[in-house]
Amino acid sequence: MTDQHRVDTLGCYGNPVVRTPALDGLAAEGTRFDRFYTPTAICTPARASLFTGTHPFRHGLLNNPERNGGAKDEVDDEFPNFVRPLLDAGYNVGHVGKWHIGRERGPEYYGMDGEHLPGALNPFHHPSYQAWLRDNGHPPFKVREAVFGKAPNDSGRGHLIAGRLEQPAEATVERFLADRTIELIDRYAGDGRPFALTCSWFGPHLPYLLPDAYYDLYDPADVPLPASMAETFAGKPEVQRRYAEYWSADHFDADAWRKLIAVYWGYVTMIDEQAGRILDRLRERGLWDDTAVVFTADHGEFTGAHRLNDKGPAMYEDIYRIPGIIRVPGAPVRAVDEFATLIDLHPTILDLAGLPLGDPATAGACCRSSAGRTTPAPRWSPSSTATTSPTRSG
DSSP, X not given: OBSSOOGGGXXXXXXXXXXXXXXXXXXXXXXXXXXXXXXXXXXXXXXXXXXXXXXXXXXXXXXXXXXXXXXXXXXXXXXXXXXXXXXXXXXXXXXXXXXXXXXXXXXXGGTXXXXXXOSSSOOTTOHHHHHHHHHTTOOOOOEEEEEEEEOGGGOSEEEEEEEEESSXXXXXXXXXXXXXXXXXXXXXXXXXXXXEEEEEOOTTSXXXXXXXXXXXXXXXXXXXXXXXXXXXXXXXXXXXXXXXXXXXXXXXXHHHHHHHHHHHHHHHHHHHHHHHHHHHHHHHTXXXXXXXEEEEBSOOOOTTGGGOOSOOSOOOHHHHBOXXXXXXXXXXXXXXXXXXXXXXXXXXXXXXXXXXXOOHHHHTOEEEOTTSOXXXXXXXXXXXXXXXXXXXXX
């Protein structure tokens, strides 16, 4: 899983420039969902929806806890989650990387193998990452040539958007998280029990802090600017104009935006390489033929589209449509145009494990028909097409 990841940065979704061979290869062997969406373009509520199988208005986590406006900070203990059924069925269950489902409770609270890395952004100063740098002889975190926006009303420096990381790719948080994930794969492979394991990167969420090799990987001349950059805010909610000021989207001219988008693309490629290392380890450990693999993100990013940046209070495809790729051994390769969301991954994970899906009324996976009746939401079932019975999900 990634954070703030635009669909149009992936080759399998049509980008002719960005190199994403690992994720493209996953799509080439599996199912690519072309209308896959997040229930909300905010990290914590989106991740809580996948975790619980419910909409944000049900689980109540409506904001990121760092910017909370009075909503819940944690998922209620009595709420369903996909971890408990897996643990009860004898699965090893692990989580590496960004959690961001609530404020204090991390994966270990729910019985998962893994460490709580709190917060919304890369944990450059977390003791575990710092120890990993020292143990591997890597240079410390340091940024140069930082790119900042402009604060509203010309009141000073705005948000950090990008910068050059004075570390090689081998020392990045992205590599650290992939290493931790590979360690759990090795442990689970030796254990012999079925497992469910998540690697959740904090990127390509801004700020884009990358080694030079990725910062300059793509030529800004090859970056087309979003056509929606030419839009105005006429007739739109005033909050969009205020949000543009907050992120100083108009502070960057066309050339600056091309460079920032090129750097964002470099971030995507850097993550793809780490995803490739994880997929390679599954193959090396002989797990590939009975392991289902899912790739998605919590939401997208504007990167200047609609004269906005980051994500925010506007329901555009740029931030609501997300990647959705599922590779199940034995299932046919295909592209699916049916509407699906992160919420549908919850019952899909349980289905892959051969576990009951639960009551759609309590899982929040229902929709209202035009006649006012409540009917189960359409759900893609990989088990209906798979010729093998996968026992592991990653």
